[in-house]
Amino acid sequence: MQVSPIVVAGYALIPVAAMALAATLSSARPVSRRVRSLLQHFAAGLVIAIVAVELLPQVRAAQPTAVVAGFALGVLAMLGIRRVGASLERRGEGSSRSSAPLLI
Numbered sequence: 001m002q003v004s005p006i007v008v009a010g011y012a013l014i015p016v017a018a019m020a021l022a023a024t025l026s027s028a029r030p031v032s033r034r035v036r037s038l039l040q041h042f043a044a045g046l047v048i049a050i051v052a053v054e055l056l057p058q059v060r061a062a063q064p065t066a067v068v069a070g071f072a073l074g075v076l077a078m079l080g081i082r083r084v085g086a087s088l089e090r091r092g093e094g095s096s097r098s099s100a101p102l103l104i
Contacts, residue, residue: 060067
């Protein structure tokens with residue numbers, strides 16, 4: 001079954017329209033820090049869900065040991081970044097506007 005390019009373009013315009021609306025609303029009234037954090041966590045959850053549903057079954061079937069090792073290393077990396085960021089904040093080198101966590 002072939003899908004019309006017009007239908008594809010129509011579906012592609014949905015996220016474009018949503019981003020334009022969100023940008024317009026946020027420029028008119030900036031979102032709070034809490035709402036921004038909730039939106040970032042929601043987006044991260046979507047990415048994890050997509051990876052879990054689309055990619056992991058294929059990778060797991062090929063090399064399950066590599067998947068377990070990669071997951072463990074990823075968790076250790078996240079915990080390490082959190083610890084380094086917390087120690088920077090305690091020493092006063094990192095602030096809420098610091099780019100140190102992003103750089104790490």
